[in-house]
Amino acid sequence: MRYIYGHEMKQYWKTLLLWAVCVGGMGMACILLYSTMQEEMAAMADSFAAMGGFSAAFGMDQLSIATLKGFFATEVGTIHELGGAMFAAVSSMNILSKEEDGHTSEFLFSLPVSRGKVVWTKWGAVCTGLLLFHLICMGFYGMGFLALSEGIPVKEWFLYQAMQLLLGLELAGICFAASAFSRQNRLGVGLGLVLLLYACDLVSRVVPKMEKLSVISPFAYANASEILGTGKTAAGGALLGAGVLVLALWTAYVKYTGKDQT
Amino acid sequence: MDNQKTVIEISHMTKKYGKHRGVTDLSLTVEQGKVFGFLGPNGAGKSTTIRAMLGFIRFDSGRINLFGKDIRRHREEILAQVGYMPSEAMFYPAMKVREVIQLAAQVRGVDCGEEGEMLCERLQVDTEKKIRELSLGNRKKVSIVCAMQHSPRLFVFDEPTSGLDPLMQSTFFSLVREYVDQGATCMLSTHVLPEVRRYCDHVAIMKEGELQCVKAVTALTNAGARRIKWVRDGKREEFLYDRDLNELHRELAGHDITELLIEEPSLEEAFIEYYRT
Numbered sequence: 001m002r003y004i005y006g007h008e009m010k011q012y013w014k015t016l017l018l019w020a021v022c023v024g025g026m027g028m029a030c031i032l033l034y035s036t037m038q039e040e041m042a043a044m045a046d047s048f049a050a051m052g053g054f055s056a057a058f059g060m061d062q063l064s065i066a067t068l069k070g071f072f073a074t075e076v077g078t079i080h081e082l083g084g085a086m087f088a089a090v091s092s093m094n095i096l097s098k099e100e101d102g103h104t105s106e107f108l109f110s111l112p113v114s115r116g117k118v119v120w121t122k123w124g125a126v127c128t129g130l131l132l133f134h135l136i137c138m139g140f141y142g143m144g145f146l147a148l149s150e151g152i153p154v155k156e157w158f159l160y161q162a163m164q165l166l167l168g169l170e171l172a173g174i175c176f177a178a179s180a181f182s183r184q185n186r187l188g189v190g191l192g193l194v195l196l197l198y199a200c201d202l203v204s205r206v207v208p209k210m211e212k213l214s215v216i217s218p219f220a221y222a223n224a225s226e227i228l229g230t231g232k233t234a235a236g237g238a239l240l241g242a243g244v245l246v247l248a249l250w251t252a253y254v255k256y257t258g259k260d261q262t
Numbered sequence: 263m264d265n266q267k268t269v270i271e272i273s274h275m276t277k278k279y280g281k282h283r284g285v286t287d288l289s290l291t292v293e294q295g296k297v298f299g300f301l302g303p304n305g306a307g308k309s310t311t312i313r314a315m316l317g318f319i320r321f322d323s324g325r326i327n328l329f330g331k332d333i334r335r336h337r338e339e340i341l342a343q344v345g346y347m348p349s350e351a352m353f354y355p356a357m358k359v360r361e362v363i364q365l366a367a368q369v370r371g372v373d374c375g376e377e378g379e380m381l382c383e384r385l386q387v388d389t390e391k392k393i394r395e396l397s398l399g400n401r402k403k404v405s406i407v408c409a410m411q412h413s414p415r416l417f418v419f420d421e422p423t424s425g426l427d428p429l430m431q432s433t434f435f436s437l438v439r440e441y442v443d444q445g446a447t448c449m450l451s452t453h454v455l456p457e458v459r460r461y462c463d464h465v466a467i468m469k470e471g472e473l474q475c476v477k478a479v480t481a482l483t484n485a486g487a488r489r490i491k492w493v494r495d496g497k498r499e500e501f502l503y504d505r506d507l508n509e510l511h512r513e514l515a516g517h518d519i520t521e522l523l524i525e526e527p528s529l530e531e532a533f534i535e536y537y538r539t
Contacts (some may be wrong), residue, residue, distance in 0.1 A: 003368040011354070103352035105409070107316060107362075110346040111369040112338040260319040 001121045004113065008125035012091060019090070020133045023083030024140030027076040034071045041066045047103040062229035068150050069228055073142070077160075080137060084168050085194045091189030092126045092172040095193070096179040096256055105261050115257045123176060125248065130168045134161055153228065160227040163238060165195030167222035170241040171197070173248035176189055179201025215240070267294040268330070269447040270315065275324035277310055281359055286308045288324070290466055290476055294415075297396045297442055299458040300451040301533060302468030308451045309349075311468070314420055316346055328416065329387065342370060345409035349421040351401040355394035359387060359404050366408040374411035381407045383432055398425035398458070406434060410441065417448040423457065430481040435461050446523060455530050467536045474536050482532050489531065502527060 044065065052088070063070035096119070099105040107116065138161055145152050175190040201219035204211045214220035214237070221237030277284035285307040292298045302308050313319045313325055317337040326333045328340045345503045363382070367374040372523035382389055385403045393401070402425050409417060414496075417438065423431045438448055438461065450462060458465055459479060469475040487504035494517050503510060507524075514522075 003365060006324060007354075007365055011356070016346070103350055104354055106318070106346075106348040106350065107353055107366075107405075110316065110341065110344070110348070110409075112340075112342040113369060114338055261313065 001113070001117055002198045004108075004118065004121045005125055008067050008095070008122055009128065012125070012129060015090065016087075016132060017136075019083065019087040020136035023080060023133075023229075024137035024198060025089070026079050026083075027137060028140040028144040029171060030076050030079065031068070031072060031141060032147060034068055038066075040106055041057060041071060052095065063225050067147065069153065070225075073224040077228075078163065081167070081219060081222060081224065082194075084133065084137070084164055084196065085171050086129075086191055088130060088168040088172040089175050089190035089194050090127045090187065092175040093179055093187050094155065094185050095122045096252070097182040097184060097186065100183040100262055101185050109261060116253065117255050119180075119253050121238040124254075126172050127169065127174060130172060134168070139143070153231075156228045156231045159231065160222075160224055163222040163227060163233050166238060166241055166245075167218045170218045170245045170248075173252075175250040177248040177255070180252040180259075183262060204254045218244075221228060268292070269294050269328065270298075270449065271323045271325075271327040271330075272311070272315070273327075273358065275311070275314060275321050275326055277314055277321040278317065283307075285314070285321075285468075285471045288468075288473050290473060292447060292464075294447050295442060295445060296463045297438065297448045297450060297461050297535055299462035299465035300449055300468070301453075301455075301458065301465055302474075305470075306468040307471040308468055309420065310471075312420055312449075312451060316341065316344065316418065326406070343415045345412065345414035345416070346418045346514035347402075347405045347409040347420065347422050349424065351405035351425075352400070353393045353401065353404065357393050358389070359391050359393065359396070361412065362393060362404060363389065367411060370412050372412050377413060378407060378411040381410055382438070382518060384437065385430060399427060400536060402426055403430065406437070413441065413444075413446075414445055417446060418451075420451045421453065422450065423452070423454060445524075453535060467533065469536065487527055487532070489525050489526075489527045491521070491523040491534070492519060494519055496520075502531060 044183060047225065061072050065071050065074055094101070099108055109115070141154065174193065178186065178189065197217045198219050200213040201217040201223070204213035204217065214234075218237070218241045221234040221241060229231050268291050270290070272290050275288045276286055276306075285369070288311060293496070297366055300308050300311070311321070314321045315328065315333065317333045317340075320334075329343060331340055333340055355367075363374075363378055367378065381387075385405060385406060387400070387403050393404070396404070402422070406422070410421070419438075422434060426434060435457075438450075442448055450457070452458060462479050464476060465479050465482060466476045487502040488507070489500070490503045491500045492498075494514070496518070524525075
């Protein structure tokens with residue numbers, strides 16, 4: 001199976017590199033910009049923290065945008081969350097369906113390999129891609145912190161990255177399952193789903209009556225401001241996310257191994 | 263070489279696509295060392311049969327054994343000994359030909375380097391080109407290499423020569439003959455009747471999802487209808503006749519017959535007769 005795994009990685013390493021460099025690079029640029037905007041940020045911090053639901057939506061009620069940690073959580077955190085989630089959708093939405101969409105399934109499945117093994121190998125490639133994406137981004141952000149001679153809050157930092165990885169895996173798992181049902185390229189659906197879930201999280205934070213929307217959005221447990229501000233995450237949400245991931249993978253396996261090849 | 267060994271054994275296989283007909287109660291066997299033609303008009307069920315044989319699709323009832331093993335339970339083991347060439351011959355467009363051939367060999371876990379090189383040379387395959395740069399004919403050649411490089415015991419070809427130039431068609435069939443002479447078996451689904459006449463030992467004809475007949479190619483033209491050509495009462499006529507010849511004889515009584523020729527129909531006519539009835 002390592003050859004199919006290698007083949008998958010080879011097929012999408014350029015996409016991985018492009019997304020990681022763009023998201024990580026943008027994050028690092030934002031961190032570096034902080035030193036030039038430090039005074040303006042300090043002046044704005046109080047007013048940003050007093051904007052009620054809007055402040056809460058971006059976590060500015062828990063962290064001061066005047067500190068690098070607060071600036072990272074509110075600015076870079078948003079870029080990383082959205083960028084990482086969109087990359088998760090891009091890397092998994094077509095990974096199973098592309099064989100039928102590109103008419104390559106007859107070649108692939110004429111080889112002595114079962115559909116089940118193909119499912120797990122492709123999922124392995126998705127996981128590797130997500131892990132590498134987060135490692136590269138962490139590298140960029142770390143370089144930004146080092147350039148400003150700022151220390152990194154290690155415990156919060158790793159918890160945040162772990163939750164970001166779980167967020168990516170959950171969204172990738174959902175898209176992976178959707179890919180098992182589809183015979184065509186449905187990238188738009190995957191990206192739409194990411195934006196919808198992000199919007200659900202945002203609305204749940206801004207509008208008190210819609211607070212329950214946070215239950216369905218995995219962005220709720222991976223919020224940078226909450227994790228970096230309190231050192232904790234919504235454990236229930238994370239557990240639910242892990243459950244959704246397992247269910248999505250099971251669905252993908254059952255559907256893909258049970259369907260006829262077109 | 264044991265020519266009596268059954269390589270393909272399909273028993274009462276039925277596959278339906280919802281309410282649509284697929285294949286109904288198909289039973290056939292193919293012996294080792296034979297080139298077996300698989301014929302039928304579009305939608306006759308040939309591709310469904312091949313797909314079920316290779317485990318691409320599930321079937322509703324019946325049994326398919328290749329090399330004596332059930333395809334549903336031993337798919338991977340069976341496919342390791344099969345070389346399949348689909349009619350479309352599609353690969354990953356961004357890959358080089360060399361990489362595709364290598365991937366196929368690596369997944370099979372066998373060293374096909376020497377055989378692959380020989381095939382690429384004989385089929386004049388440019389291994390450094392990207393798949394997206396290839397014409398249908400050149401993609402077919404890559405597909406032939408992928409199907410043959412591991413020297414399988416069974417070949418399954420679905421319209422293999424469409425898109426190939428006559429020279430490559432001839433090279434392809436020479437290769438098939440060489441592998442078959444070494445003990446391999448070949449199932450050839452095609453619409454090109456001269457190919458069947460020249461290269462196949464036996465032929466199965468499918469129509470509307472059902473098997474019409476399995477016969478030796480030579481027997482097919484010797485049985486059934488006859489082509490009748492005559493000049494009766496000054497009028498020239500030509501037609502296929504599949505009833506008792508004594509009846510024809512009685513019909514001619516009292517007529518002025520100046521020319522009469524009764525001959526075997528061509529293979530094409532024999533097939534068309536099966537398609538029609």
